[in-house]
Amino acid sequence: MTRKLTIALAGNPNSGKTTIFNRLTGTRQHVGNYPGVTVEKKQGRCRHGGVDLEVVDLPGTYSLTAYSVEELVAREFIVDQKPDVLVDIIDAANLERNLYLAVQFMELGARLVLAFNMSDVAKARGIEFDLPQLSRLLGAPIVPTVGSKGQGTGELLDEVLRVAARTEPVERRQVHYGPEIEEEIARLQDLLEAEGGAGHKFDARWLAIKLLEDDRQVREIIGDEGILRRAAESIRHLAAIFGDRPEIVIAGRRYGFISGACQETVRLTVETRHTLSDKIDAVLINQVIGLPIFLVLMYLVFHLTFTLGEYPMGWLEGLFGWLGGAIARLWPPGSDSIVKSLLVDGIIGGVGGVISFLPNILLLFMAIAFLEDSGYMARSAFLMDRLMHRIGLHGRSFIPMLIGFGCSIPAILATRTLEGRRDRLTTMLVLPLMSCGARLTIYALIIPAFFAERWRAPMLWLIYLIGIALAVACAKLLRITVLRGEAPPFVMELPLYRLPTLRGLLIHMWDRSWMYLRKAGTVILLISVVLWALTSFPRKTAFDRDYDGEAAGARAAWLAPHDGPADPGASPDARKARYEKRLEALAHARRAEELAYTVAGRIGHGLEPALRPLGFDWRIGTALIGALAAKEVFVAQMGIVFAAGSHQAGSEALRTRLQASYTPLQAFCVMLFCLISAPCVATAVVTRKESGAWKWAALQFGGLTALAYAITLGVYQVGRLVS
Secondary structure: OOEEEEEEEEEOOOOOHHHHHHHHHOOOEEEEEOOOOOOEEEEEEEEEOOEEEEEEEOOOOOOOOOOOHHHHHHHHHHHHHOOOEEEEEEEHHHHHHHHHHHHHHHHHOOOEEEEEEOHHHHHHOOEEEOHHHHHHHHOOOEEEOEHHHOEOHHHHHHHHHHHHHOOOOOOOOOOOOOHHHHHHHHHHHHHHHHOOHHHOOOOHHHHHHHHHOOOHHHHHHHOOHHHHHHHHHHHHHHHHHHOOOHHHHHHHHHHHHHHHHHHHHEEEOHHHHHOHHHHHHHHHOOOOOHHHHHHHHHHHHHHHHHHHHHHHHHHHHHHHHHHHHHHHOOOOOOOOOHHHHHHHHHHHHHHHHHHOOHHHHHHHHHHHHHHHHHOHHHHHHHHOHHHHHHOOOOHHHHHHHHHOOOOHHHHHHHHHHOOOHHHHHHHHHHHHHOOOHHHHHHHHHHHHHHOOHHHHHHHHHHHHHHHHHHHHHHHHHHHOOOOOOOOOOOOOOOOOOOOOOHHHHHHHHHHHHHHHHHHHHOHHHHHHHHHHHHHHOOOOOOOOOOHHHHHHHHHHHHHOOOOOOOOOOOOHHHHHHHHHHHHHHHHHHHHHHHHHHOHHHHHHHHHHHHHHHHOOOHHHHHHHHHOOOOOOHHHHHHHHHHHOOOOOOOHHHHHHHHHHHOOHHHHHHHHHHHHHOOOOHHHHHHHHHHHOOHHHHHHHHHHHHHHHHHHHHHHHHHHHHHO
């Protein structure tokens, strides 16, 4: 019979755990969620040495103290499922920080194998290990690996099989916490064993330590009021001795154990005293110049997005304009075909208008991917850590916010890495204030239409900064009201700087842009057709004005004799220009009357009294409704509204019509409202799923909309007074 073993992969985030998991399992893996929680569960299979291995990728975590869902899931899986071997993936270049989790596994009594991953990076930094001695000190075999290259994975599996084959009990390595703490541990351990704690799935000493660390889940597991009272007394006693909470002292003793082990077994060469990363960090995360550098880099990203994206965007606009004209020419001139209107105004005008902004999206995602892959994004989070602490969060919360520049949905999913439910809820509630790629299409339409070229990058930069400032302010408000409470401890980890590979950048850019294109080809296509129908039906046949008669009168005035009474003294060119302007005004008035009669027009006119104080008319109102499904639909809807009856496509034509209809102040207020207001429906659904309750999604949806209305109202009314 074929032997089967279960091995669990654990480790800190950014330790390369997922890379090794993928190397081991290849395509034979599947992803789901752990029962009852939103934490991702990855499982896969591989075969080595004639043994079938079930490989479980545990959530990345820094410790086994119950500060987060990920830590609880990892801890409960190890204790309840009892994997045959636990493999701790360690970033060898950041050894002391990563060994903290390994020490906790060691105390838990797990059958442990340590994989010193990224050992090539450690070697390049001048770090040398005495692996046999370190293995003896930690009581676990150590295997050097380079997960990105597949080096050491075979040796790792060999060691896993050897550890699994051992029949003797695991020899526990224990950290000595000093006489005072050890005395309290012994007292609690005796009580636990006397009350049957020794028969529990957890070790009695481990439970005693967790009680001193004030672990909430362990308190619930124990339940015995006598033991809990004794633990509370021990905590007060130790706090009086050390002047700090016992969990802080215990963590310090663990790091002392790690430091001692590393002092004996790790040697740093002279070259590592001032590494290149240290020299770069001295500038980029400097307390004085670090933040200005970050702002300048973001400004350059937005400048690049507009300047380089202008040419391919113009090519796409020309392509869709040509396509719309070619399809329109399939019908006789002046034809009022519904099919032609659907194809030209609905599909090409809607979807084509959105796809035209793809170059801007690609460039933005490329720039963000470069900053992420190089290691700078983690530095920006570190840079913001002091500010984030002032609002009740830590710098790690800034990472999902930065991801939110691409899309709010993966950003909300990224809050799973945060410690504590309050941090996760606060971050996900304010995430929509970070301008996602979908909102970029709105800015890319409006900014070139109303602002000179030299002001385009600053305007985009300003919109993004407003979103960040509002997110910070709202997070502070939440942490002092509905989500008040102390933030859990956290250590910020700074990965090494790396030069991103072109292949990696292209993959990251395409993955995110493909989501945008897929949405354009599915959701936006469907919504564009629906919005076209709403803006086309019912059709008005009897008009309030005789547009044909007025057009005929204008033509007669143009063709009247030069010295006639119609326009004495005017040149032929001036009279022709006046005639064409009159025809354009009549066509615009007729389209407005037709649209007002449609379903969308009636809805928009119904909303107009509430939107007029913001500077919005009924057309903007209908576009805002469509944007609830997907923010890009705002552009599609405006294209459909302003193209109705004209059979013209292209963002440049739409910008011309917007310039004729609105002022720069109104345009800025539209961008401001779209930045702040309710997120798309998909974001609200993900918020509900990740928060576990509709009330949080409703607070996000309604609260942001109310905030958008109040701020836009103030900006527009003040702007009118000063302009």
